[in-house]
Amino acid sequence: MLLSLVEPSFGLIFWMTLSFLAVLFILAKFAWKPILNGLKEREASIADALNEARKAREEIAAMNARNEDLERAAREERELLLKEARDIRDREIAGAKEKAKAEAEAMLERARAEIRNEKSAAVADIKMLVGELSVEIAEKLLREKLTDDATQRALVDRMLKEAEARLS
Amino acid sequence: MSVKALLRLTSLMFGSLFMGPLMAQHEGHDHAQATHAQAHVASGTAGHAPAAEKFNAGKLIMDHIGDEHGWHLWGHTSLPLPVILYDTQRGLQVFSSARFDHGHATHGGYALVDHKVVAVDAHGQLDEAATKRIWDISITKNVLSLFISLAIILLVFISVARAYSRRVGQAPTGLQNLVEPIILFVRDDVAKSAIGHKYEKYMPYLLTAFFFIFLNNLMGLVPFFPGGANLTGNIAVTLVLALITFVIVTVNGNKHYWGHILAMPGVPAWVLAILTPVEVLGMFLKPFVLMIRLFANITAGHIIALSFFSLIFVFGETNAGAGYGVSIMSLAFTVFMTMLELLVAFIQAYVFTFLSAMYIGAAVEEPQHH
Numbered sequence: 001m002l003l004s005l006v007e008p009s010f011g012l013i014f015w016m017t018l019s020f021l022a023v024l025f026i027l028a029k030f031a032w033k034p035i036l037n038g039l040k041e042r043e044a045s046i047a048d049a050l051n052e053a054r055k056a057r058e059e060i061a062a063m064n065a066r067n068e069d070l071e072r073a074a075r076e077e078r079e080l081l082l083k084e085a086r087d088i089r090d091r092e093i094a095g096a097k098e099k100a101k102a103e104a105e106a107m108l109e110r111a112r113a114e115i116r117n118e119k120s121a122a123v124a125d126i127k128m129l130v131g132e133l134s135v136e137i138a139e140k141l142l143r144e145k146l147t148d149d150a151t152q153r154a155l156v157d158r159m160l161k162e163a164e165a166r167l168s
Numbered sequence: 169m170s171v172k173a174l175l176r177l178t179s180l181m182f183g184s185l186f187m188g189p190l191m192a193q194h195e196g197h198d199h200a201q202a203t204h205a206q207a208h209v210a211s212g213t214a215g216h217a218p219a220a221e222k223f224n225a226g227k228l229i230m231d232h233i234g235d236e237h238g239w240h241l242w243g244h245t246s247l248p249l250p251v252i253l254y255d256t257q258r259g260l261q262v263f264s265s266a267r268f269d270h271g272h273a274t275h276g277g278y279a280l281v282d283h284k285v286v287a288v289d290a291h292g293q294l295d296e297a298a299t300k301r302i303w304d305i306s307i308t309k310n311v312l313s314l315f316i317s318l319a320i321i322l323l324v325f326i327s328v329a330r331a332y333s334r335r336v337g338q339a340p341t342g343l344q345n346l347v348e349p350i351i352l353f354v355r356d357d358v359a360k361s362a363i364g365h366k367y368e369k370y371m372p373y374l375l376t377a378f379f380f381i382f383l384n385n386l387m388g389l390v391p392f393f394p395g396g397a398n399l400t401g402n403i404a405v406t407l408v409l410a411l412i413t414f415v416i417v418t419v420n421g422n423k424h425y426w427g428h429i430l431a432m433p434g435v436p437a438w439v440l441a442i443l444t445p446v447e448v449l450g451m452f453l454k455p456f457v458l459m460i461r462l463f464a465n466i467t468a469g470h471i472i473a474l475s476f477f478s479l480i481f482v483f484g485e486t487n488a489g490a491g492y493g494v495s496i497m498s499l500a501f502t503v504f505m506t507m508l509e510l511l512v513a514f515i516q517a518y519v520f521t522f523l524s525a526m527y528i529g530a531a532v533e534e535p536q537h538h
Contacts (some may be wrong), residue, residue: 004234004282005467008404011252011305012235016314016408020380023318028372031325035351036371038332045337 133163194345223485224476233398234471235310236283241393249312254303285310313397317384354378362525366532377409378521385513389506401466410459413524452525465516469509476501
């Protein structure tokens with residue numbers, strides 16, 4: 001009985017070889033091929049989908065980074081513009097002040113020169129007037145001399161007074 | 169005849185290797201039984217055996233795990249199966265196994281002794297010379313079971329394949345959902361890990377072998393028709409499976425593989441004198457061990473489960489109460505064993521497929537330069 005257990009029977013070997021190989025070939029062609037291809041395709045499509053999702057995520061992240069860069073650049077530019085504007089304003093104010101001061105200075109100088117000129121003209125006028133007056137007085141004195149001293153003196157005083165009045 | 173001689177040689181090798189002492193004990197017993205059966209046939213009586221036959225646990229177990237012409241369904245009812253014989257002298261002979269009446273009758277010069285078809289002469293005596301001329305390709309219980317399991321596999325996987333082509337890129341449903349994890353397991357954990365990037369070519373064999381072994385292991389656990397045949401625990405079936413693995417390995421072996429077997433590189437010549445015969449022997453031993461492992465594991469599982477059941481009847485014969493008492497324990501143990509066998513059914517299918525993949529992997533591996 002035990003011997004028959006380990007003695008492979010010819011019939012079973014025959015049928016097993018025949019039917020197993022037949023089934024193997026049928027399955028290989030009509031079952032395993034479509035199944036394995038289907039699995040592979042599905043795995044590929046899942047991997048693709050995951051890859052695409054990752055790519056999209058990366059793109060969004062890159063876009064965000066780009067946006068932030070742009071924003072920062074814009075902010076920096078604004079800062080720069082503001083600073084420049086401030087500088088220009090400061091410079092302008094300083095320049096205007098400088099100019100105003102110089103003009104005031106020049107005006108003062110001109111005024112002083114005018115005063116000096118006026119003064120010298122006035123002095124020349126006075127000199128001429130004093131000369132004329134002196135000549136007038138001397139003329140009058142020469143005419144009044146003939147009368148008396150007191151009258152002469154009164155005459156001189158009066159003339160001086162007149163001259164003073166004209167001068168002031 | 170040479171094939172038959174080879175089969176006999178294989179079984180003798182087993183006899184001497186594993187079951188030497190057992191054989192010695194049983195040989196005489198077997199012989200006695202055979203002659204008893206012959207005498208029975210010779211007497212020509214078609215009567216049934218005596219009703220008060222003593223319960224023989226060994227015979228029950230061996231009958232169950234062996235093969236038979238006809239499939240015992242229940243009680244005295246069995247399904248007769250076609251007997252197909254090719255007699256080198258008389259040509260093809262086809263008739264129902266019912267004609268043998270469970271070994272009690274002869275038909276057309278043939279008789280059934282120990283579930284084997286033998287030739288008998290006109291007086292019902294065993295004709296050794298004529299028996300040697302018989303090539304028995306009957307549809308036995310195991311062959312029918314083989315056909316049923318292969319039909320199930322074909323149906324299941326072709327319908328699953330249709331689901332894959334119909335629902336491209338979509339989530340699996342139903343039967344597809346059931347087998348997909350196993351297919352992925354065989355592909356990723358067996359083929360890819362053992363063979364590497366060239367795994368695709370060997371997927372059909374690995375998948376077919378895995379599902380064939382797994383399904384038949386499970387069907388062997390079902391105690392009634394169409395289960396109950398001990399197909400993966402039959403040496404002929406495991407022999408064919410191991411042979412296919414051997415052929416695939418040998419045909420696909422590359423220069424690197426043969427170089428390692430015939431002349432291991434970097435080994436001195438005097439060591440090669442020892443190593444090469446060992447490697448060549450190993451080439452044949454690997455599939456041989458594949459064959460034995462599956463056969464022994466599944467058969468052992470059946471023997472243990474049946475032994476627990478037999479205990480009921482062994483005790484029941486001495487005392488009916490003892491029989492009922494033991495049945496509780498036996499049932500508990502059988503349930504436990506069946507649970508274990510469910511695990512073994514998967515593990516053995518995995519081990520066979522994985523080792524086949526490993527051998528294929530070793531045969532197609534490219535030399536690695538470190």
